Amino acid sequence: MLYAILCYDREDVVESWTAEQDAAVIAKLDVVTDQLAREGRLGPVARLMPTTTATTLRKGKETIVLDGPFAETKEQLLGFFIVECASLEQAIATAKDLGQANSSNGSYEIRPLRLLRPQAPRP
Amino acid sequence: MSTIAWIDVALRGARPQAMGALLRHFRGLDLAEEAFQEACLRALNSWPRNGPPRDTVAWLVLVGRNAALDGVRRRRRERELPGEEALSDLSDAEGPLAEQLDEADYRDDLLRLLFMCCHPELPATQQIALALRIVCGLTVPEIARAFLVTDVAMEQRITRAKNRVAAEYIPFETPGAPERAERLAAVAAVLYLLFNEGYSATGGSAHVRVPLCDEAIRLARLLLRLFPGEPEMLGLTALMLLQHSRSKARLDAQGAIVLLEDQDRGLWDRDRIAEALALLDKALRHARPGPYQVQAAIAAIHARAPRFEDTDWAEIEQLYAVLERLQPSPVVSLNRAVAVAKLRGPAAALAVLDVLAKDLPGYFYFFGVRGALLVDLGRPDEAREAFDRALALAKSPAEAAHIRLQIDRLTRKKEAG
Numbered sequence: 001m002l003y004a005i006l007c008y009d010r011e012d013v014v015e016s017w018t019a020e021q022d023a024a025v026i027a028k029l030d031v032v033t034d035q036l037a038r039e040g041r042l043g044p045v046a047r048l049m050p051t052t053t054a055t056t057l058r059k060g061k062e063t064i065v066l067d068g069p070f071a072e073t074k075e076q077l078l079g080f081f082i083v084e085c086a087s088l089e090q091a092i093a094t095a096k097d098l099g100q101a102n103s104s105n106g107s108y109e110i111r112p113l114r115l116l117r118p119q120a121p122r123p
Numbered sequence: 124m125s126t127i128a129w130i131d132v133a134l135r136g137a138r139p140q141a142m143g144a145l146l147r148h149f150r151g152l153d154l155a156e157e158a159f160q161e162a163c164l165r166a167l168n169s170w171p172r173n174g175p176p177r178d179t180v181a182w183l184v185l186v187g188r189n190a191a192l193d194g195v196r197r198r199r200r201e202r203e204l205p206g207e208e209a210l211s212d213l214s215d216a217e218g219p220l221a222e223q224l225d226e227a228d229y230r231d232d233l234l235r236l237l238f239m240c241c242h243p244e245l246p247a248t249q250q251i252a253l254a255l256r257i258v259c260g261l262t263v264p265e266i267a268r269a270f271l272v273t274d275v276a277m278e279q280r281i282t283r284a285k286n287r288v289a290a291e292y293i294p295f296e297t298p299g300a301p302e303r304a305e306r307l308a309a310v311a312a313v314l315y316l317l318f319n320e321g322y323s324a325t326g327g328s329a330h331v332r333v334p335l336c337d338e339a340i341r342l343a344r345l346l347l348r349l350f351p352g353e354p355e356m357l358g359l360t361a362l363m364l365l366q367h368s369r370s371k372a373r374l375d376a377q378g379a380i381v382l383l384e385d386q387d388r389g390l391w392d393r394d395r396i397a398e399a400l401a402l403l404d405k406a407l408r409h410a411r412p413g414p415y416q417v418q419a420a421i422a423a424i425h426a427r428a429p430r431f432e433d434t435d436w437a438e439i440e441q442l443y444a445v446l447e448r449l450q451p452s453p454v455v456s457l458n459r460a461v462a463v464a465k466l467r468g469p470a471a472a473l474a475v476l477d478v479l480a481k482d483l484p485g486y487f488y489f490f491g492v493r494g495a496l497l498v499d500l501g502r503p504d505e506a507r508e509a510f511d512r513a514l515a516l517a518k519s520p521a522e523a524a525h526i527r528l529q530i531d532r533l534t535r536k537k538e539a540g
Contacts, residue, residue, distance in 0.1 A: 013136030068351035
C-alpha cells in the first residue's frame with residue numbers, strides 16, 4: 001500500500017533555521033530516503049514552498065480565489081513523502097526513521113493513498 | 124540538531140509573536156523583554172525534560188506573563204530556577220490560553236511591535252538596530268558587528284531608541300484599517316532598509332552582513348503570513364528574495380563587485396527565485412501596482428533571462444517609467460537611463476543623465492554610469508573625470524576597486540592608442 005507521510009511543523013520555526021542547519025537536516029533525511037529508494041519503496045518527495053506562496057480556491061456556485069493557505073493553523077503542511085509500505089506498522093517505522101533524521105518539532109500524518117492516474121507522466 | 128540548538132531555533136521562531144503579545148500585556152518594551160527572557164530561561168530548563176509544548180508561542184506568553192507577575196523580582200534575589208511543580212500544571216493551562224490568544228490579536232500584536240521599533244520618529248539607524256534587537260533577538264555584539272561599531276556604541280544606540288519609543292504614545296487598542304495600512308507601510312519601509320543595509324554592504328565586508336538580509340526576509344514572510352493579500356508586502360518579499368538570490372554571484376573570490384552582466388547565473392539561488400516569482404504572480408492578480416511590486420517585476424526580468432544578452436530591456440525601461448510616476452526620484456531615473464543605454468545607445472542615455480546631474484551631485488552610481496557611457500561614446504577624458512568623482516564617493520573598498528579597474532582600463536587604452 002502506498003502511504004503519504006505528511007510533514008507538519010511550525011513554519012516560522014523552520015524558517016528560523018540557518019542555511020547550515022537546513023542543509024544538515026536535508027542531508028540526514030537523504031540518508032533515509034536513499035535507503036527507501038534502494039528498497040524500491042520511495043515515491044515522490046516534495047518540499048512545499050512557504051504558505052505565503054499559497055493560493056486557495058473556494059469552490060461553490062461562485063468560486064472565490066483567496067491569498068494564503070486553506071486553513072490558518074499553528075502548524076503548517078510543509079512537505080510530504082510518498083512511500084510504499086507493507087503495513088501501517090512499517091509506515092510508522094518509516095515515519096519514525098524520518099523523524100529521527102529531522103529532530104525538529106512537529107508531526108507526521110500517515111495517510112494511505114491510492115493513485116487515480118498511476119500512468120500519468122510526471123511534468 | 125542538538126537539543127539546545129533546536130530549542131534555540133524554536134525560541135527564535137517564536138520570539139516576534141511572543142514579544143508582540145507580551146508587549147500588549149505589559150505595555151512597555153523593557154518589561155516585555157524581561158518577561159520573554161524569563162520565559163526563555165524556563166524553556167531551557169523545562170523543554171529538554173518535559174518535551175516541547177505543542178504551541179511554543181502560547182507557552183512563552185503564558186510563562187512570561189506569570190514570571191513577570193510573581194517571579195522576576197524574587198528571582199533577582201534568590202537566583203534559583205523554578206521547581207518542576209511550578210511547571211507541571213502548565214499543560215492544563217495551555218489549552219484554554221491558546222484559545223484566548225486569538226490569531227487576530229497576534230496579527231496586530233506583531234504589527235504593533237514592529238511599528239514601535241520602526242517608529243517614524245526614530246532615525247533609520249536606530250529603527251533597524253531596535254528591530255534587530257527586540258524583534259529578531261540578535262545580541263548587541265552581533266548587531267554591533269554588522270554595523271561596524273563597538274558594542275558600547277550599539278548598546279547606547281539601542282537604549283536611546285528604546286527611551287525615545289517609550290516616550291511616544293502608541294495606542295494599544297486594535298487599530299482601524301487605515302491605521303493598520305499606515306503601520307504596515309512604515310514597517311515595510313524599514314524592512315527594506317534593513318535588507319539594503321545587508322545587501323549594499325556599505326563599508327563592511329559582505330559576509331558579515333548577509334544575516335541582515337536573512338532577518339529582513341524572515342520578518343517579511345512573517346508579516347506576509349498575517350497579511351496574505353497585501354500586494355505590496357508580496358512585492359517587497361519577492362523583491363528581497365530576487366536580490367538576495369544573486370548574493371553568491373555579486374562578489375568574486377577577492378571580494379570585488381561583479382556586475383550583473385558578468386555574473387555567473389548558475390550561482391543564482393533558484394529556490395529563492397522560484398519563491399519570488401510565485402509571490403509576484405500572486406501580487407499582480409490584485410491589479411494594485413505599487414513601487415515594491417514594480418521593482419520586483421524589474422528584478423524578475425533579470426532573473427528570468429538565461430543570459431545577460433536575453434534581458435528584455437524594453438520591458439525594463441517601461442517598468443522604470445511606471446516607477447518614475449509612482450515614486451519619482453532621480454535614482455529611479457538613473458536606472459531608467461541604464462535601460463535606455465541598452466535600448467537606444469549611450470548618447471540617448473547620457474541625455475537623460477544630463478537632466479539628472481543637478482539632483483545627484485554626491486551619488487556614486489551616477490558618476491559610475493556616466494563614466495561608462497562616456498567610455499562607450501569614445502570620450503575618455505570626460506569619462507576619467509566622472510570615474511574620479513565616483514572614486515571619491517565610493518563607500519566600500521569593493522566600490523572603489525571597481526572604479527579603479529575602469530580607470531586602469533582607460534589608462535591602458537590611452538597608452539596603447
